[in-house]
Amino acid sequence: MPGVLPAGEPVPADGSLPASARASVAVRGFGVYVHVPFCASRCGYCDFNTYTADELGGGASREGYADAVLAELALAARVLDDIPPARVETVFVGGGTPTLLPADDLARILDAIDRTWGLATDVEVTTEANPESVTPASLKELRAAGYTRISLGMQSAAPGVLAVLDRRHHAGRATAAALEARDAGFDHVNLDLIYGTPGERAEDFAASLDQVVAAGVDHVSAYALIVEDGTRLAARMRRGELPYPDEDVAADRYLAAESTLGAAGFSWYEVSNWARTPAARCRHNLLYWTGGNWWGLGPGAHSHVGGVRWWNVKHPAAYAQRLAAGASPGQAREVLTGDEAHMEDVMLRLRLASGLPLDVLTDAGRAGAARALAEGLLAEPAHAAGRAVLTLRGRLLADAVVRDLLP
Structure with a gap:
């Protein structure tokens, strides 16, 4: 199950912020993060705040989820009622698997953000997706709704590596989905890779990189495998079924990524991220990395406004219950x-x-x-x-x- 959230001071029931934090909202770029905590199955390495149907329990459902998010958005609007953001520059819908929600729900959430605060004319709107969770038709619906960027969890092109990671899509589906996204009119398409998985050979990672380049995407994220406590992968390693990741192997994989992607016209702009052009860089993540302001909607979502960071209760049922009672879903906060x-x-x-x-x-x-x-x-x-x-x-x-x- 997902890890434990940090301790902190209580969040006021109405979600109000200190005056010092509020003062920063109108003078800096502002982003919105939306967490969708649903997954069809749990990957062996994942400790994110996500739930399969079996894990979800009572009191929460995918069907009512968009309404709960809109209730938190209404609360956020009340908190910032007299100092709305100058503009919403980025929206990032992450998970989980956001595209397990109907495209209509994702469209409704984006429209509500626009009606609440207004989207910048050049807004970047990203959704994450698993390759098997999208179709050409759903991608066209998302693009028509205003989504400009999609980030697909490829992880590897090697069937054996995908099996160790408990990924459900078959090798080749991720690059096919990337091509479908481009055909649907997405301005920017990212593929995520994980390297250093037990059993991954140098030629496996080289093939993954080659497939990414051939897919014609304009952004690549590549991360070394991290083994998180409490995950199925950690348990398998503890039992001796799989070896732990090797730091030297991870370094070799990183050098291979830099070489292959550099030769294909990508440039690194963050240690784990490469883009073909400056316009292809993920502006929402740059907001995080440069200390910007954002409001995080959804269970377990983190927010940061003017040096105040807070995080929501984790379970979707507890999240929905708090909002139904008219209270902030914030579990705790800290003032940096x-x-x-x-x-x-x-x-x-x-x-x-x-x-x-x-x-x-x-x-x-x-x-x-x-x-x-x-x-x-x-x-x-x-x-x-x-x-x-x-x-x-x-x-x-x-x-x-x-x-x-x-x-």
Whole structure:
């Protein structure tokens, strides 16, 4: 089952925010995240806040889910009634498997966000999807509703790797779905890959990369497998049925991704993300990585406004019950201190190709940056221009570089 949410202070019953947080809303870009917690089956590596039909229990259903989300949106509108966002620049519908909801429900949620706060004329609207959860017809419906970007969970092109990960789609379905999305008129299409799965061979990952390139997508995300406690995959490794991931293998896979994607015209803009053009970069994720404001709708969703972060109760039934009673579904929140905000800024911005301004670091942090530069972990031209930008080797050791910059 999904992991435990962090502790924090109580969220007011009406969801109200401190004046200091409210003041930031109208002067910065604003995003909306919508969490859809439903999955047809649970993948062995997944610890996200998701539920299959068997796990859902009573008091919640897919059929009534869109109405619950619209109730939270109405609460959010009341919280920000006198200071609405300047515009909603990005909407990201994640999960779970959002496309298990009818396209009409996803359209209704997007329309309600537009009517509540207004969508920017160039708004980016993303939905995640499993390859087997979409059809050419449903993709056309989503595009007609205003969705501009789709992110498909491919993970691998190797049948054996998909089996270890408990993925339901067959090899080749993800790239077929990507082609269908392009035919449906989606401006941007992403494919997600996972590398370092037990049993994955170098040639398996090379084939996955080749299929991604051949699919003609304009964005690729590639992540090393992380084994989370409480998952079926972790249990199998603990019993000795599967070996644990190898860090050296993961590094080799990352280098292969950089080589293949770079040769195909992709450029990295975040350690785990590559895009063909600047326009293809995921603007919603960039909002996260640069400390922007967003409201997270749905059970377990996290929000951030003006240095205040809060998270909703996790179970869909508890979420719906709170909203039906007219109360915020927020479970707890935290107000970031200056030191906490600085730490997060360094950790996230350093992962970006645009890098981190050296002048935001302490004296000790700048000394750490000088050491990282001498070790070839930071790029010399960028450093001379006043920015800390990871080299390829630095990307492999990004966590270590962060520790140098946050002594």
